[in-house]
Amino acid sequence: MSYDHVPDDGTNPLRRLSLADLRRRTSAKWRAYPPDVLPLWVAEMDVMPAAPVARALTEAVALGDTGYDSGTGYAQALDAFARKRWGWDGVAVERTATVADVMRGSVEMLKLVTGAGDAVVVNPPVYPPFFGFLEHEDRRVVEAPLGPGGRLDTAALEAAFRQAAAGGRRAAYLLCNPHNPTGTVHTRAELAAVAELASAYGIRVVADEIHAPLVLPGAEYVPYLSVPGAEDAFALLSASKAWNLAGLKAAVAVAGPGAADDLARLPEIVGHGPSHFGVLAHTAALRDGGEWLDAVLAGLDENRRLLGELLERHLPGVRYLRPEGTYLAWLDCRALGLGDDPAAVFLERGRVALTGGLPFRTGGAGHVRLNFATSPELLTEGVRRMAAALP
Secondary structure, X not given: OOXXXXXXXXXXXXXXXXXXXXXXXXXXXXXXXXXXXXXXXXXXXXXXXXXXXXXXXXXXXXXXXXXXXXXXXXXXXXXHHHHHHHOOOOOOHHHEXXXXXXXXXXXXXXXXXXXXXXXXXXXXXXXXXXXXXXXXXXXXXXXXXXXXXXXXXXXXXXXXXXXXXXXXXXXXEEEEOOOOXXXXXXXXXXXXXXXXXXXXXXXXXXXXXXXXXXXXXXXXXXXXXXXXXXXOOEEEXXXXXXXXXXXXXXXXXXXXHHHHXXXXXXXXXXXXXXXXXXXXXXXXXXXXOHHHHHHHHHHHHHHHHHHHHHHHHHOOOOEEEOOOEOOEEEEEOHHHOOOOOHHHHHHHHHOEEOEXXXXXXXXOOOEEEEEOOOOHHHHXXXXXXXXXXXX
């Protein structure tokens, strides 16, 4: 089957590029595996940039505007976007800092409120760099695994908070909201329970909210800083995932009112990390890219439904945790008998690359993460290849 002529209906950004177009790219998604492998793994979308983003970058190059980042335009754009999109006025520009990216920024916030040897709570299965960065910064990882359906488990959180804060040591909680890899979008009630527990145990919360703009129909993104009791927390937000800007690094750290003094201690050198082009691109996306984002969300919603149908037809043994947000599907493949790392089998036998579940730690064995931010045609071919890999 050829994918060189993907139908373009003019409205869905996910239907503009053929496989031949995509294979010309030199990013990780398209260069990590041989050309006969269909990549549905890393968090890159198969889209062209939103027109406002492309325009901002093109104009900067034409001007030779290739120097260092300056000003608060990014935070101001995020504030306006948050007010319009989420009805949230918590992005106070005076309580923000521009940082290199969400993960690095999360670490910098954690360094403000914890020290070497202190504990940080996480909810596995969760984004693997959480573990790598925390361990690199000499923080102890304490797990509070997600409960049934990929939801936050209050009892597990309380036990982890108690363990993390034992002996009166400083401790923190690195929250993923929405959650990667399950696509869970935490509810206001769930987040309010987190804030209550964090206050009771003296836990400082840092919320990675990079997927916030990617909440799909049927769910609502709730900024952690908007819930009662979260005043001393931090949030990290970015246009990176929603507008496919991973190669243009920049993010915004937002402090709650009770964390403003902590943010003021952020070393000036941290602000040297963001890319000027990144800031320009993210600012343009947030300010002028809403229509493009709506089109992407509609396409992702269609693909979310299509993936469920394809799995039911071709891989009925796979349990599909229907994501409420992100463009990532967390697939339970344990019933297929492919062992702890089914991604390796799908790659070897089916020539389709997925992200294996093991690096997500507890709850990851026997699972894969599939990126469905592609054309329906390539998504269909990916599932077909997965089915062909079965014994």
